[in-house]
Amino acid sequence: MTGAADDRTCAPTVARTADVADEPTDIMGLTPAEFLIWCDGYEAGLRHGIERGRGLADDDAARRHHRAFTLVQTMARIPERDAAADRAVAARREARWST
Secondary structure, three states: OOHHHHHHHHOOOOOOHHHOOOOOOOHHHOOHHHHHHHHHHHHHHHHHHHHHHHHHHHHHHHHHHHHHHHHHHHHHHOOOOOHHHHHHHHHHHHHHHHO
16 A cells, blocks of 8 residues: 555545635534544644744843843943042032032
8 A cells, every 4th residue: 555545534624615714613513533633733833833933932031131241241341430520510509500
């Protein structure tokens, strides 16, 4: 027996008009075999959605971490401020505005 014949006998297909994406499937009207096929499809879609969501969350977290890393690296390159010079500037500003 060829592979094509094996595929036809081992993989039953459900040819229903309710399988169109725009129409809901009447689960109560399915035969037990069709219901198992529907459950397999539902589970596959659910698993794909969960995996896709995890991938998107990981991508988002990586993007945020990269932005935070860039910010921290940029801030680390800024030279430290001279506290004495800052106090002198503050004293001049205070003297200017207090008279």
